[in-house]
Amino acid sequence: MLLITCPWCGPRAELEFRCGGEAHIARPADAMNISDADYARYLFMRKNPKGWHYERWNHAAGCRRWFNALRHTATHEIRATYKPGDRKPEPPR
Ligand SMILES: [Zn+2]
Numbered sequence: 001m002l003l004i005t006c007p008w009c010g011p012r013a014e015l016e017f018r019c020g021g022e023a024h025i026a027r028p029a030d031a032m033n034i035s036d037a038d039y040a041r042y043l044f045m046r047k048n049p050k051g052w053h054y055e056r057w058n059h060a061a062g063c064r065r066w067f068n069a070l071r072h073t074a075t076h077e078i079r080a081t082y083k084p085g086d087r088k089p090e091p092p093r
Helices: 036-044
Strands: 003-006 010-013 018-022 052-058 066-072 078-082
Touching: 003 078
Parallel strands: none
Antiparallel strands: 003 010, 018 052, 052 066, 066 078
């Protein structure tokens, strides 16, 4: 089981959290005037790396707040968790 550190509550069991997918997806600035294909890419296309990945997580059974995490998809190591709007950490080399 993973131990995930909520930025507000501290370390808690993985069972209290829900993953919300890739983090740092920016809505197109001119969304009403882009093609359907570009909008579909924004909505549905996500990275699927084997390695470090920025993800959104929700502390569903705790404070219910969203935050971001830098997690390795193969080892599940969580290098950092941080509040939305905080500067994202660099992945280790
Ligand atoms: Zn929390």
